[in-house]
Amino acid sequence: MVPMTFPLGSLRTETGAGAAPAESRAATPRSARKRKSVDVPAAPPRWRAQFGVAIGGIVWLLALLALASHSAADPAWSTSGSQAITRNWAGHLGARFSDLAFFLFGYSAWWLLLVALRGWLGALARLLRSDASGAAMAGTELPPKWLFWLGLALLMAASCALEFTRLYQWEPRLPGHGGGVLGYLLGPASTRLLGFAGSGVLWIAALVAGLALAFRFSWLRVAEHIGAAFDRLREGRRDRIEQAEDRRL
Secondary structure (H helix, E strand, C coil): CCCCCCCHHHHHHHHHHHHHHHHHHHHCCHHHHHCCCCCCCCCCCHHHHHHHHHHHHHHHHHHHHHHHCCCCCCCCCCCCCCCCCCCCCCHHHHHHHHHHHHHHHHHHHHHHHHHHHHHHHHHHHHHHHCCCCCCCCCCCCCCCHHHHHHHHHHHHHHHHHHHHHHCHHHHHHCCCCCCHHHHHHHHHHHHHHHHHHHHHHHHHHHHHHHHHHHHCCCHHHHHHHHHHHHHHHHHHHHHHHHHHHHHHC
């Protein structure tokens, strides 16, 4: 029998040709092979953000004027009024807005104005930190929106309930009950279930949590800043005492 021979070059070529794709596949990570191109959404035009901040500031200022100049004598949603001339600084629309806000939430409606101011200042800060192309700088991530809305709901519910159960002497100045419609619904129900003291503890705790979530701050950081300020005052006082003692000696 004649032995079969093969050229070394042909074996080397076939082996290399068959191994090359396997080596390239092995060298390529699986995640890279499965990676798909993701289209990054373009940043909104800068003029749109500027326009939104400007309009938001004007609306907030009109709401401030309307609430600050509220008069029970102006014709609005809950009353026909007792005079023909509107005293509200924002006109007839401002009188209707302030009457509706105080009717629904009582004087707790001022929380909505403060929260809106916090949001407007945050939008203005992000606009000022953005570059000329309108893309915001990295590292300005906001917390989830549902946390903000949860905090706002807790803040308004707690404030309206506390206003109804504790600050009812303000009712003559309002178009409705203290705490508005929301306070009228939550205040008596919580008092019946938990009592006067128990409902107070519940709503104060909800108010503290709602403030932190709605205004996006941490009570722990506030406590740290207060402690650091007291430490600086104590150290400064100790240094002054030591300097006075040195001068006396």
